[in-house]
Amino acid sequence: MGRPWPDAAVVAGPRTYLRPPRESDRVPFRQLVEASRAFLAPWEPLAPPDAGPDHRFERLLAADDRKRNLKHFVCSLEDDRLLGCMNVNNVVRGVGQYASLGYWIGAPHAGQGYMTEALQLALAFVFGPLRLHRIEANVRPENEASVALVQRAGFRLEGRSLRYLKIAGQWADHERYAMLVDEYERPAFVRLPPN
Numbered sequence: 001m002g003r004p005w006p007d008a009a010v011v012a013g014p015r016t017y018l019r020p021p022r023e024s025d026r027v028p029f030r031q032l033v034e035a036s037r038a039f040l041a042p043w044e045p046l047a048p049p050d051a052g053p054d055h056r057f058e059r060l061l062a063a064d065d066r067k068r069n070l071k072h073f074v075c076s077l078e079d080d081r082l083l084g085c086m087n088v089n090n091v092v093r094g095v096g097q098y099a100s101l102g103y104w105i106g107a108p109h110a111g112q113g114y115m116t117e118a119l120q121l122a123l124a125f126v127f128g129p130l131r132l133h134r135i136e137a138n139v140r141p142e143n144e145a146s147v148a149l150v151q152r153a154g155f156r157l158e159g160r161s162l163r164y165l166k167i168a169g170q171w172a173d174h175e176r177y178a179m180l181v182d183e184y185e186r187p188a189f190v191r192l193p194p195n
Contacts, residue, residue, distance in 0.1 A: 015114065032083075091132070
């Protein structure tokens with residue numbers, strides 16, 4: 001892993017890294033979302049087409065408070081290209097110490113192993129620097145790629161979240177997967193920020 005530590009990265013692997021969004025991501029983000037609209041439509045609560053080209057980016061920036069909702073772009077280590085998103089949402093502290101993951105990969109980058117690596121990076125961040133006890137991922141059961149992704153990472157199926165998210169105007173059921181800190185083993189390829 002010869003490349004120096006990427007700017008603003010919270011965690012890095014051999015091919016990808018996670019970092020918070022920044023204003024300079026506006027155009028690449030818009031281009032990736034537009035190139036992926038049909039690919040993501042069955043799974044993601046996308047903004048309506050008439051909401052304006054930057055609506056989703058503005059919502060992402062507004063939601064990223066670096067405490068309760070930590071939004072991250074999945075970026076290519078080779079060329080810093082934006083590949084997708086990996087978000088740690090609804091962080092609960094106190095006696096809970098848990099959060100939920102939300103993620104997506106752009107259509108041009110799907111099926112190439114980027115999200116498999118990015119999920120391992122997110123888990124290292126969640127159970128490392130964030131010091132959470134539990135993480136959940138709610139997945140549409142019809143989304144076979146996403147189900148396989150969380151299962152490969154070691155998540156357990158806990159149950160069904162009825163009418164969990166409104167997608168394409170319909171309330172959609174999701175399967176709830178979870179992992180506890182003591183069930184996670186950090187892969188050797190994960191690099192956390194140098195101190």
